[in-house]
Amino acid sequence: MIKKLLFLLLAFSVLSCGSSKKTASKRTVKTKTTKTRASKKRTFSKSNAIIETALAYKGTRYKYGGTTRKGMDCSGLMYTAFRAHQVELPRVSYEQAKRGKKISKSSVKKGDLLFFQTNKNRKRINHVGLVVEVKKGVIQFIHSTTSRGVLVSSLDERYWKNAFTEARRVL
Numbered sequence: 173m174i175k176k177l178l179f180l181l182l183a184f185s186v187l188s189c190g191s192s193k194k195t196a197s198k199r200t201v202k203t204k205t206t207k208t209r210a211s212k213k214r215t216f217s218k219s220n221a222i223i224e225t226a227l228a229y230k231g232t233r234y235k236y237g238g239t240t241r242k243g244m245d246c247s248g249l250m251y252t253a254f255r256a257h258q259v260e261l262p263r264v265s266y267e268q269a270k271r272g273k274k275i276s277k278s279s280v281k282k283g284d285l286l287f288f289q290t291n292k293n294r295k296r297i298n299h300v301g302l303v304v305e306v307k308k309g310v311i312q313f314i315h316s317t318t319s320r321g322v323l324v325s326s327l328d329e330r331y332w333k334n335a336f337t338e339a340r341r342v343l
Contacts (some may be wrong), residue, residue: 218257219283219343223304226253226314226322233321246300246316250285253302259342265300272342277327280306280339286313286327288335297337301325 226249235243239252247265254261261268269287280286280303288299301315304324311327325332 272340
């Protein structure tokens with residue numbers, strides 16, 4: 173009797189696992205496509221993917237020259253996030269600042285790069301961040317700092333506002 177009860181219990185549990193499967197349906201949306209619209213959509217998607225990759229490193233400690241979860245510097249974060257999506261960037265921030273198109277701060281969008289000069293004694297870009305959100309004129313960017321590692325900051329913060337030098341659109 174106990175064997176039959178265990179058998180029924182086992183059979184029920186096996187059958188119930190299979191019945192809870194959710195089926196995914198693919199929905200195709202037809203839209204009017206032109207070459208420019210398609211490329212904007214691709215760029216937007218790639219920007220979002222790069223941002224998601226960068227955000228996955230949030231909380232990673234700072235390490236000069238680092239490009240892994242064990243440690244990451246600011247340009248290493250950009251290098252790694254962009255490379256994961258087949259966009260090649262130089263390894264250092266002042267070289268990254270030569271890529272793409274220079275844009276005004278007022279036209280910054282998600283996926284753009286922000287460059288900073290945090291050492292006023294050296295007249296060279298030495299810090300970079302990736303725009304993750306622009307809401308009501310407030311620009312949020314992800315970067316890696318020596319004191320707090322990978323985090324999201326606002327360009328409205330006095331330190332970053334004063335150190336900001338330029339923005340560039342790579343995608």
